[in-house]
Amino acid sequence: MAQDIQTSPKPAGISLETSQKSWAWIGVSPFFIFALLFLILPTLDLMIGAFQDAQGGFTLQNLANLNTPSIKSAYWISLKVSVASALTGALFGFLLAYAVVLGGLPQWLRPTLMTFSGVASNFAGLPLAFAFIATLGRVGLVTVLLREFAGFDLYRTGFNLLSFWGLTLTYLYFQIPLMILIITPALDGLKREWREASEILGASRLQYWRHVALPILWPSILGTTLLLFANAFGAVATAYALTGSSLNIVTILLYAQIRGDVLHDQNLGYALALGMILITGVSNGAYIWLRSRSERWLR
Amino acid sequence: MAFLALSDIRKNYGPQTVVHKFDLAVERGEFISFLGPSGCGKTTTLRMVAGFEVPTAGSIKIDGKEITRLHPNKRNVGMVFQSYALFPNMTVAENVAFGLKIAKKSAAEVKSRVEEMLNIVKLPHLAGRYPYQLSGGQQQRVALARAIAIKPQVLLLDEPLSALDAKIRVSLREEIRSLQRSLGITTIYVTHDQEEALSMSDRIVVMSEGRAEQIGTPFEIYNNPTTRFVASFVGTLNVLKGQALDPASGLMRVDGQEIVSAKPLPAAAGAECSVALRPEVATIGHPSIAVADGKNRMIGTIEEVSFLGSVVRIRVRFQENAIKLDVFNNPNAAPPERGAEVAVSFAREDVLVLEGGHA
Amino acid sequence: MNQARIGAWIATILGALYFVVPLIGTFEFSLRMRRGEYSFDAYRVVFGDPQFQATFAYSTLQALATIVVGVLLVVPTAYWIQLRLPKLRPVVEFITLMPLVIPAIVIVFGYIRLYNSSSILPMTASARATDLLLTFSYVTLALPYMYRAVDTGLRAIDVRTLTEAAENLGAGWPTILFKVILPNVRSAILSGAFLTFAVVIGEFTMASLLNRPAFGPYLQNIGANRAYEPSALAIIAFVVTWACMGLINVFGRGKQIKAAP
Structure with missing residues (x-):
């Protein structure tokens, strides 16, 4: 001192x-x-x-090179998985948070769910992939149990963990908890008096949600959904461990480019990355625009 | 028949009873206050009228119609909350219009009604603002406009002024009262502020521990409190403890000096007994000056003098007992000094003999 | 009312099933290594693997370095923003949120291009320098969590008054920062630190692309080549994450108790 x-x-x-x-x-x-x-x-x-050729001169060739079926399909699958897992994750995360905060369930459920969400939202990457392979893979517990005891062959239905649906289902394991973590404080921010005021003014529960609660929550829901989208769109490890390179999503394609696993064209890699930045950038811009429209009433 | 009738209302939360056997008949257009400390059940009772709580027993009727178990959105009751509870995502005009739109009024009707309401609460220039852009007082006016826009049969106000500054509180309470008078709307007003209750109400229900202690006009409540709780909660009260000498004629001894009450004392001769005095009923004078016949007179010493502006509050100690009394400020005479010996005099009729036993 | 509660129960039970079944499945799978009976063989193999020990130790070290660098970067910044430059708050907040939006793989790709061995700052030229670059990349990754935790912690105390009181008593800037501000946001920093640890310990993309022997690439290698060990590793990772969150809860609660009286 x-x-x-x-x-x-x-x-x-x-x-x-x-x-x-x-x-x-x-x-x-x-x-x-x-x-x-x-x-x-x-x-x-x-x-x-992304706009340079190998000698450093300006070119649009890299962007043009993105226009191949395999790259386009990679972007498409990435977008599909990200949008599906973000929307589904946001929906189910919201429902679960709603159930625990406003559903009249026992008190102990809430801290349990919150702690678990903290863990699960960070339980991403490779271990998550391992867990889903052990559960829903061809010899996973659930697959085997369903076949042995229910006579139901999951993989006969066309389900495959190494597919769009499998990846989405796996991503939900961290998407839902992330939504819960972010939306619960927002649900807490709904004052009881708002519901009571709308009820005494004659509104039904549905009208309260439509005119009061959802508009108030909207910016949070929107922002979180976008975060979930970016979260899924940039994910590498889970998909890589789950599918190897059998499912062509853009992050895996880029990963392979950087590693030089496939034909090595650095500038094509930059273009791939630029595409990703553009997509997350545009979705962010859309979010900022939507938010400014719906949030005039915020301080 | 009463316009709003609460009969034999009871409310339990598990084993705990928060409202006991509550009866109240409110006339059409009457302004009733529920007055009591926090946790006395006044807000719970109000919320049962609103429909947010269902009574464990008893019935509530508005204009003869049973509403005890009716959902709040079917009651046609208006409510103003302590925290204003304006919808933050709507402008002032949209807030006021909310109930009308829910009731599917025509756009033209909504518009004219909203304008009318905002004129009544003197905020027509703020129609396009959002709640966060308003002061607390303005927000509460909007809340009031929103509540009366739907022409409710009964208006409920739950401590509407307690979050506001002292000055706004006084001006707004006068406004609420005159608005209520001009609309003739039956109103229940919950407050813990006795000044509010006394100044605004036609009648006051003083509540304590889930019971209505006394129901009466402000005049009755203040001047003829029937229980010790009412007397001590409403206004300042001096309690004098002493010994009853002749209970039937009201004679007792306090710190060695005899005083007489106009009413008989509820104690046996020789037993401990206490009576009460409001600060404004006693006067002080020089001990050498005699007082009119029949008035009580006690000699004591000035212990404390606090200058409150229009009045001067003086504490006079006898021995065990001390009383506070108020005298008007006189700019031409210095207030009495501490340590001076004075005579305190008060009429026999002003001695309050309280039921409700011991303090 | 009752109907709503039944709906809430159904949602909660379905949610619990979705989250618990994979854990059970993984745990069950991890016990199957010995033919015909359950055993902890997979765990024994994993813990006995020198590669496991080495990579886990490396990632732990990386996590600790990330926490130290992150704290040294974030705490003075958040403090200074609160005290002197509140106008810059939106800018700093925007920057700290960028890593949530720009995919990690893009950021690390940028590093590889910008700091290659022929650049002005050849951070990928030697192993030590690359270790440092990996630490910085993890700091970037952890920035959103770290900054938010510290900023919230700083908002909860009255930074200005504390600083002025300390200045008044003759304390200099190092004293103020290390003896007054840091102890008061200790639990916030610890929360951010454990979260950072949970994020960094199994991180794959950056470590793999920078070619460092971290735990993430090890996991990937095992996952591609073994049957039962990955499940055991998943359970271990889950326990580590759980421990980090548990510690956050413990320290978060400790603060509330202190603040209560």
């Missing part, structure tokens, strides 16, 4: 007060330098690279 006081004499504090404006920037410069070096520049560099 005494040492601290010695090493930082008072005049330092005074000079900081007098030239506050110019010095204040110093305090946040490490953060901005870090963000620039490890977040902004690398992303920008890729975006520029």
Whole structure:
């Protein structure tokens, strides 16, 4: 303590007060330098690279090269999985959060669900894939039990864990909990008086949800759904471990490009990445636009 | 027949009874206050009238129609909440229009009714604002407009002013009262603020621990409290403890001095006994000056003088007992000094003899 | 009312089934290594694998380094924003949320291009430098969680008054930051730290593309080549995640108790 006081004499504090404006920037410069070096520049560099040929000249050829059936289908499957798992995850996450917060269930259920959601939303990547292979894979527990005891062969129905539906089902394992974690505080923010005020003004429960509760929750629901979308769209590990390279989604394609597993064309890789940035960027822009429309009443 | 009738209402939460045997008949156009400390059951009773709580027993009728178990949205009752409860996603005009739109009124009707309501609460210029852009007082006016827009049979107000500043509270309560008078709307007003209840109400229901302690006009409640709780909760009360000498004639001894009450004392001769005095009924004078016949007179010492503006509150100690009394401020005479010996005098009729036993 | 409650129960039970069955399935699968009977052989094999020990240790170290760098980066920034530059708050918040939107694989791809061995800052040239780059990439990944936790913690205390009180008593900036501010947001930092740990420990994409011997690539390798060990590893990963969340709850609650009286 005494040492601290010695090493930082008072005049330092005074000079900081007098030239506050110019010095204040110093305090946040490490953060901005870090963000620039490890977040902004690398992303920008890729975006520029997408418009360069191997010699560094400007070209649109990379983007044109994306126009192949396999790449288009990769984007398409990625989008499908991301949208499906985001919408389904948002819906079921909302229902579960609603059930626990407003459904009149026992008190202990809520902290249990919240803690579990904290765990499950972070239980992504490879272990999640392993868990679903062990459960719904060809020799997984549920598959085997269904065949042995119910005489029902899941894989005869066309189901395959290494497919659009399998991947979506697996992603839901972290999407639903993520929705629960984010939407529960928003549900808590619904004041009991709003429901009571609308009831006493003659509104039914449905009318209350349609005119009051959902409009209030809308920005949160929208924002979280977008987050779920980005979350699924950028996921690599789960899909990679689950499907190897048998299911062509764009992250796996990009992963293979970077690793040089397939024919190595760096600039095509940049274009792939640019496509991903554009998709998440556009969805974010759409979100910001929708939010500004629905949120005029917010501080 | 009463317009709003609560008969034999009871409410239990599990084993706990929060409202006991509550009876009340409210006339059409009457302004009734439920007054009591927090947890006395006043809000629960109000919420049963609104339909947010179902009574464990008893019945509630509006204009002869049984509504005890009717859902709130079928009751045609208006309510104003302590926290305003404006819908944050709607403008002022949309908030006021909400009940009308739910009732499927025509667009033209909604529009004219909303304008009318906003004029009544003097906020027509804020129709397009969102709740967060309003002050607390403005929000509560909007809430009021929203509640009366649907022409409710009964208006319920649950501590509507307690979140507001003192000045706005006073002006808004006058406004609410005059609005209620001009619309002739039957109103129940829940408050823990005795000044509010006394100044606004036709009648007050003083509640304690789930029971109606006394129902009466503000005048009756203040001047003739029937229980010790009512007397001490409404206004300031000085309790004098002493010994009954002749209970039938009201004679008792307090700190060695005899006083007489106009009413008989509810105690045996020689037993402990206590009576009460409002601060404004006693006067002080120099001990050497005699008082009119029949008035009580006690000698004591000034212990504390607090200058409150229009009145000066003085605490006079006898021995065991001390009383607070109020005298009007006189700009031409200095207030009495601490330590001075004074005579406190008060009429026999002003001595309150309370039921409800011991303090 | 009752109908709604039945619906709530059904939703909860279906949800519980969806979340619990894969765990049971995985656990059951992980016990099947010995033919004909249940055993913990898979776990014994995993724990005995020197590769497991080495990669797990490496990722733990990475996680710790990430936490230290993250705290040193985030706490002064959040503090400074709150105290002196509140106008920059939206900008900083936007930046901290970017990693949630830009896929990790894109970010790391950018690193590989920008910091290759022939660039000005050749961070992929040596193993040590790449370790550092991986740490920074994890800090980027953890930025949203870390910043939010710390910012919330700082908002809960009155930073300005605390700082002025400390200045008044003659404390210098290091003293204020390390002896006044840090202890007051300790539980927030710990929450962010455990969350970071949970995210980093099994991270695959960045470690794999930067070619570092982390736990994630090890998991991938096992997953591709073995039958029962992956299930055991999934259970272990689940337990580790659970432990991190449990610790967050413990420290979060500790703070509430302190704040209550």
